Amino acid sequence: MDRPGGYPHRPPQPSSVPFCPPIEVMIQPLLLAALAISGTSSPDPSEASDWLTLDRELMSLTAALDHHEGGPQLSGFFRSGWMRSNDASFADPTGTTGATSLEGMVLRQVRVNLKGQSGDYAYKLSMEGANGTFTLRDAYVKTALAETIDMTWGRFKEPFLYSAMVGDPYNMFMDRTLNGSQGSERMEGIMIAARLENIKMMGAVQSGISSLSDDYLVTARLEYDMVGNAFRKVQGAIGSEGTNLGLAFSLQDDYGLEDGERVGVEVEVTTGSFYMGLDSVTYSDDYDDSGDPGIFFTGLYGTEQAGSTPISVTAAYLFGVGDNPCEVAIRVENPNNGLSTRRLSYGVNVYDDILGQDGKWTFNFVELDDASGYRGHRLELALNLTY
Secondary structure, eight states: OOOTTSOTTOOOOOOSSOOOOOHHHHHHHHHHHHHHHTOSSOOOHHHHHHHHHHHHHHHHHHHHHHTOOOSOEEEEEEEEEEEEESOGGGSOTTSSSOOOSSEEEEEEEEEEEEEEEETTEEEEEEEEOTTSSOEEEEEEEEEEEETTEEEEEEEEEOSSOHHHHSOGGGSSSSSOOHHHHHTOOEEEEEEEEEEETTEEEEEEEEOGGGTTSSOOEEEEEEEEEEESOOSOSSSSSTTOOSEEEEEEEEEEEETTSSSOEEEEEEEEEEETTEEEEEEEEEEOTTOOTTSOOSOTTOGGGOSOOTTOOOEEEEEEEEEOSSSSOEEEEEEEEEOOSSSOOEEEEEEEEEEETTTEEEEEEEEEEEEEEOTTSOEEEEEEEEEEEEO
16 A cells, blocks of 8 residues: 655565465366366266356456455554653643653553455554553545545544644654644544545534534635645655645634634645645634634743734755655744744655654754753653554
């Protein structure tokens, strides 16, 4: 199964399982040997006919199995490594690792996905169990309404920001951007997505913070690829070809909040070995953050979202295209909520020369400071492996 982030011309890999020929190829020599042992007399015509009929049925069954592509496929990823922080409260700023110590080994994520096709419907189920207990993440069905229009039904991510929707192992850093962390909630609902040449539109109605009440989370998103294909499944320059430039605009309102309006803007650029990504979210002046289910401005990042415009800018450069290429990145983030808080992230990703983004070692150094003089930092070395 092709995976995002790998090389476009991935060489075939030797399988650890020996090739097993079709059953009719194995059974035919056995039948001929049985006929030869039974004597020199000619076999009964009716018995020969029965054997030929069985042979044809086996061939038909094998062909049917070879063309059946809708069976469930298992996939997932593993992210684990070592972490050290000078402040326990900064050891896990996004709430994803459960880390409370200043130093030690951390199992970031263990994800198991089950995907398949049933008739005209594609389905996905995913669970995560880094803490030892698996919990449901995705559970949705997708089907085509027209040639370029799809419908998704079930439990899925809100389609607000690209930095939130890109898969965890395909992010540039171990952490998402602050905006991406806030917009990566999974909720039950329905989504319609349509693509017209270089424009992609998405609209979703989900349960939102009020769950089963009649107040919904409504999201509308527009992506415009000005050049190439900018909003790929992978952040960074690895696997990218040529120059790609894209803009995206998103609107969202959670009617379960007294005021839940916010607007997102994103820019994605890759050209050669260079990558740049920007995301910004503007919250309404009366935004009701008292009931917001996100993890944006908790603890060290303050609690005030109303009227703020948090912004994140990521830049990276890819070195080498042969054995074990590496990508060096920097990210600057500012909540812009009046607390003068700033988060700086530095990272190096070393990619496997065969697996590409599906197998990488990541080193991150994250620093947080504010006007009060606080300065926290976190070191992390992790292995990201997608299967």
